Amino acid sequence: MAFQCQRDSYAREFSTVVVACCPTELPALAGEDPKAARRGFRVVLEDTLLFPEGGGQPDDRGTIDDVPVLRVTRRGAEADHFTEMPLAPGSQVCVRVDWERRFDHMQQHSGQHLITAVAEQLFGLKTTSWELGRLRSAIELDSPSVTAEQVAAIEQSVNEKIRARLMVSVRELSPDNPEVEQVRGRGLPDDHAGPVRVVTIEGVDASMCCGTHVSNLSDLQIIKILGTEKGKKNKTNLLFLAGQRVLKWVERSHESEKALTSLLKCGAEDHVQVVTKLQSSVKLLQKNNLNLLRDLAVHVARSLRADPDWGGVVALHRKDGDSEFMNIIANEVGAEDTLLFLTVGDEKGAGLFLLAGPPETVETLGPRVAEVLEGKGAGKKGRYQGKAAKMGRRMEAQALLQKHARLRGLEG
Structure with missing residues (x-):
C-alpha cells in the first residue's frame, strides 16, 4: 500500500487517525552516538503524509497535531513516527509536513533519476547506488573514471530536459505484471508487500522507486554537476545539486567572491592570479x-x-x-x-x-x-x-x- 505522501507528494496537510502509540526509544540519527537514544513514543497512523526513509531518500519531518515528529521509519506496510509526547489511539489528527525539507528531497531524488537515466543512455554509465546528502548528493557510477567531457554532456542534456518541462508520473503495477521486468531498478526490499511503484519521466526513464518526486521536470529548476571523485571498488561518484540547492550554492559562492574581492582589492576575474602571486610570496617568506x-x-x-x-x-x-x-x-x-x-x-x-x-x-x-x-x-x-x-x-x-x-x- 502506498502512503498519502507517495500518492500526493505535493500535499502539505492531511487528516488521519492514530492507530497505536507505545513507549519506545527514539533511534539515533546517522552520525549520532547510538547510546544517545532518548525515551519517547512510537506512533502508527492509518495513513501518513510523512515519508519514511527509503530508496536512498531521508525521512520527512513534520508534526502530528503540533507534536513534532523526530523520525519516520518504515516497518513492513506501516510507518513508525517517533515523538517525545504520546498521542491517543483512535483520535483524529492533523499531519503537517516540513515542506521545505520535503520539496528539497523531491528535487534531489527526481534529479538523481534524471541524471542516472541520461548517464546510462549517453555513455552506458550505470548507477549502483546514490546518497541524498545534507548539502550535496552523490551518484555512484559503475566506472573507474568519468571524463570532464562526459560530465559536461550529462549536465547539458539533463537541463535541456528540465527546460522541455517533461512530465513525471507514478503508477502502481502488480508484481507479476510483465512490464515490471522492463523498468529500471535494483530489486524490491525483502519485506515489500503490495503493488510495485514505478516512477516515469516522460520519454526518458521508468524505474521502481518508493520516494517522493516532482510531477514535472520544470520543478527541478536546474541541475548543477559539481564534478566527480574516486569511489570504492573501481566506482566513480558524481556529485550534484538540484533546484534550490543550486541557488543556495550560487549565493554562498557570490558571498565568498565579494569577500575575496574586498580582501584582495581586485575583481573576481583576477582572484586566482592574485592568490597565486600571494602563495609564491608566502613560500619565499617561509x-x-x-x-x-x-x-x-x-x-x-x-x-x-x-x-x-x-x-x-x-x-x-x-x-x-x-x-x-x-x-x-x-x-x-x-x-x-x-x-x-x-x-x-x-x-x-x-x-x-x-x-x-x-x-x-x-x-x-x-x-x-x-x-x-x-x-x-x-x-x-x-x-x-x-x-x-x-x-x-x-x-x-x-x-x-x-x-x-x-x-x-x-x-x-
Missing part, C-alpha cells in the same frame, strides 16, 4: 624565515656552549620556533655530559619540548618530563621530544632535571 631560524638556532647553540655556567642542566624557552629549531641547537651543542632542555610555544599554553643528553638519563627522564608538561613524546639515542599541553609547568620539569643532575653529580 623559506627566508626558515633560513633565519636556522641561523638563529646555530647562534643560540654557540652562545649556550660559550656561557661560563655551561654544564649540569641547561634550559631555554622561546615563544617562536619548531622541532627543527630545537634539533639544530641540540646538534650544534653536541654534548652528552649535559642535560639540554628546550621548549618552544606559548608560555602558558601548548608547545613543543626536547630533552637531550646522556642516553640512559634521557631515556629515564624523558617520559617524566612529558608527564609534568601533560604531553606525550618519544625518543632514542639521547633525545626525547614531543608535544606539551601545559608549557607553564616547564619550571617544574626543569626542577626535576636539576634534582636528578645533583643526585648524579652532573651539576657543573
